[in-house]
Amino acid sequence: MLSIKNISKSFTQRGMVLNNLSLHVNEGDTIAIMGPSGSGKTTLMNIIGLLDKPDTGEILFKEASIANFSEDESAAYRNMNIGFVFQEHLLLPYLTVSDNIFLPLLASRHTQTELSVKEQHIKALMEKTGIADLKGKYPYQISGGEAQRVALVRALANNPSILLADEPTGSLDARNAENMGNLLLEMNKQFGITIILATHSKDLADKMARVLHLGEGKLI
Ligand SMILES: Nc1ncnc2c1ncn2[C@@H]1O[C@H](COP(=O)(O)OP(=O)(O)OP(=O)(O)O)[C@@H](O)[C@H]1O
Ligand SMILES: [Mg+2]
DSSP states (O other): OEEEEEEEEEETTTEEEEEEEEEEEOTTOEEEEEOOTTSSHHHHHHHHTTSSOOSEEEEEETTEEOTTOOHHHHHHHHHHHEEEEOSSOOOOTTSOHHHHHHHHHHTSOOOHHHHHHHHHHHHHHHHHTTOGGGTTOOGGGSOHHHHHHHHHHHHHTTOOSEEEEESTTTTSOHHHHHHHHHHHHHHHHHHOOEEEEEOSOHHHHTTSSEEEEEETTEEO
């Protein structure tokens, strides 16, 4: 479904971060990327999500080349296909939980029927993740673990085929981290969503079907 072929990426100050790296992702995969701080995990996730571009190399999504997409094409690709969860969940403080979740839907046009299908999907996700009762609350009124689940539901609201999660349990205690890991797996099973996550947590990584290590610019 996603094929990353021989990508390299350098930053002026740092030199080469990704060095001729390749990764093939099948639909429904669950992949953990581990590696020391500064090894390039976030850089790789940003490239997969088209938030950043490789210097060289090719990215194929469903057989189509996407590495040279324009800004607009990249935004459309993200909107249709990618859900992001970041370590800092970045909920907007002045919007309720519900409005935070529905925000990404506003970015794409929907018919009334599509909208009500999505609403049902989101309602099911909120129930599944145990945040249905938090609908009207503001981010400052909920816990870190709850906020991370809100961020997960928001990432899944548009029914993406790939979920990119960068340290999704980084700010959570052991119990919440365990719950988040299980929830990710459940989303994979129930909705067939492909998961690629970056983490320092071996416990979280070991829940995924494939664990890859990033070092010296390559995945092994
Ligand atoms: N936009 C940028 N400009 C310059 N250097 C950058 C940029 N983004 C990342 N880097 C550098 O590239 C290297 C890889 O960074 P990256 O954030 O991908 O690492 P990481 O594996 O995600 O680390 P961590 O585990 O700490 O999150 C680091 O040395 C970082 O300083
Ligand atoms: Mg990082």
